[in-house]
Amino acid sequence: MYITMKKIQYIFTALLVAAVTAMSLSSCGEEKLGPSIFPEGDDVLDPTSTTYQFDKFLKDNFLDVYNLTFLYKMPDVSANMNYNLVPATYSNAVDLAVSCKYLWFDAYAALAGQEFLKNYGPRIILLVGSQAISSATREPVDGLSEGGVKITLFNVNKMDASDKVQMNENYFHTMHREFANILRQNRTYPTEFNTVSVGHYVPAEWRERGDEISSEGFVSRYASSENSVDFAETIACYIVFTDQQWQDMLDFAACGWHKDKNVYCRYYIYPDNDMSKEIKYIPHTEAEENKIIVVRDADGFIIQRYIYDGATHTRINVYDVEDEDGIDGVAAIDRKVQIARQWFREAWGIDLDALREEVRNRQEAYNIEELRQLVYGIQ
């Protein structure tokens, strides 16, 4: 058989490649894996630990169900090291954990199912005892959501679980807002929302605002800081506000406001009812507005507001400040709620109003003593 030089070269090259490949494959024999370098049994709870009951509750209700790590023994590396922070007290951590389950996770689970929370719920909740106060601005932060997976709740040590109002305003509100933030970090919300109050956000000054901010279409002063916050705040306030709180906010939204000597006012009088005299504004403070006597008709409609002047035994008529800001605050808030409602339904398949009802029912039935038994009752 005649073999050309070229073929010899091919054959030799092929043999060379085969030899090299064989050597490279065989040269490093597969070593049997040794034991894991990580200690076994780290996730097994120690029944002799003083925190066993709480750890078991967290494992059974958060870790095993939602793959959620509830960090109550604050490792400072988990928090922003630029802040000076302290851990939560054990007792308050327990109170907040059972409250989170009852008013947040169970409420969402009841409407959207556990799968929803497994997929979109946070993976980490970090409790911090103190506020996070910026040493530069001296402004506090009460909650943070990061990367769609982690929620940090601050100021846990100031929490009084028996005070429903405080819990609602300072903690449940934060929980729902930060969860709304996580949801919007997962699925974008309609850009139409950003157009409702465009041009009226005050990122640098929102802390200096008060109830009058509602007349510009915001549910809270924090909502006026930027549109993404506005979106989360609108949802949170809609869910956790009582009917009275929501109505008060809408009332403020419907008012005209006048800034007099750096104080916002929604009422004014003419001294001695003399319209030739200079208008005197009534500061929007509880003490000042409580002096106003409201007269209603049989249907409850307000027919007159006045202040009784004890010195002259006369009624001084109180007038509403004209709403001259050109913004229909109530309509703006309604529109934002509509967008949020639609987004919840279309993006998440959740009925926002049903969620609101569920949370409210739970707030009504909220009993911290009973909830604590979820932890302290563990044998």
Next chain:
Amino acid sequence: MKKFLNISLMALVALSSLLLTSCLHEMDEVFDEDAVIRMNNAMAEYEDILTSNGGKWLLEYYANTSEPGYNYVLTFAKDGTVVMSGHNKWIQYIKNKTWTSGFGSEVSMWDVIGDNGLVLTFNSYNNYFHLFSTPDAVPTQGGTSTAGGASTAGKGHEGDYEFNLMKYSGDTIYLTGKKYNLHMIMTRLPQNTDDETYLNQVASYNNTNTGMFTSKLNNVYIVLPDGKRWIVKSAASGYMQIYPEGADEVMTSEYHNFIITMDGMAFRDVLTLEGNTPDLVYRVQRFVRQADGTALSVEDHQTLITADALFDCLLNTTYSWTTNFKNDAAGGLFSTLAAQITAESKKTSTGGDGTSLSNAKISYVDSLSTFALTLNFSKSGRTFPAIYTFTATSPGNNQIKMTFEGMYNYGARYKSMCPSLVTLLDLMGSSTFELSSPSLLSPVKITMTQSGDPANFVVWSL
């Protein structure tokens, strides 16, 4: 062809050798075990160290570089709890909004974790310990504290509650605050130590009036082995100003915080102090309280913290020393004569004016530019000072010899009214007296005892 075969063969050999050497991945083992296992073992080892023998430790805690150190007695239990006991003004403020030092003790959690090397963390809030780590504004004492106020909002004391475990040696654990990097130590305490008793005792050494350092003296001294003195000011505050004697105070002052301990005191950092010449440098940090109240360096056993000699303290132009001659404040002739003087001044029937001797004072009288013994007689809220000026010498160590020179204000009147007063002045002017004090570092009480007759003494209080 041959050339090709040669090149190919060489390539084959070269590649083979490369591949063969690549399998030689065995390395010398520096450590016997994997890093994670070693870390876990080290954590377990520290947990054992902390909880063994009763688990009781003294933590010399520093929140920052401008506050005193604070003693905390910690009792570590295996179930993850720790009893944290302290005794300081911040605890007392939390408890009842007053500013005296107070004891507080509370249970919280601890753990040894491995997030940044070996870390001891106190990971649940303890009211009496984490107060140094909260970002809340530090409360001000009467609105005058420079340490607190609104400017500290967001910062607080800036104290750590997590500590890198650096070393364990001789029942001492060396720690470094994880965030602010201050070095601290924990030393083991006997397991039968009662937290409150122990801390009350240390607090008594910390009292600014009667403790190791007093705020009543203008200054004390760090006396170096070569005799060089560094002036010490504000030591009673726990934040000491020091500068070399004779140097410009403003330009050369240093500030150091320190902690008062059961056996003495320790600076947070090592002091490097220059002696009489630049080549003489002394490094000191811990001092032991001696029987005479002074503090002696643990490092060189020579550097001493002490006050002026008692004679110089008594005759300091800015101090005022008083006695009422009563109870333990006088003995022998001093108490006898004081009682007789009062009897004589009180008895109007024998020429007295109805006054009583209320107290006596040794001080510098600016208007007379000299030292004076002032006997204050009082009646119906009015005081009649009888002033007797004197000069003094110190014939020997801690001795005083007074020479009376003149009389001012009511001096002549009471001298003529009270024969016993004449005797007292004769006693004081004719004798040499020995000076002594329970503490030579904080001599707020100086006893003047007649040489040769120790029954006759008077105690002067600053």
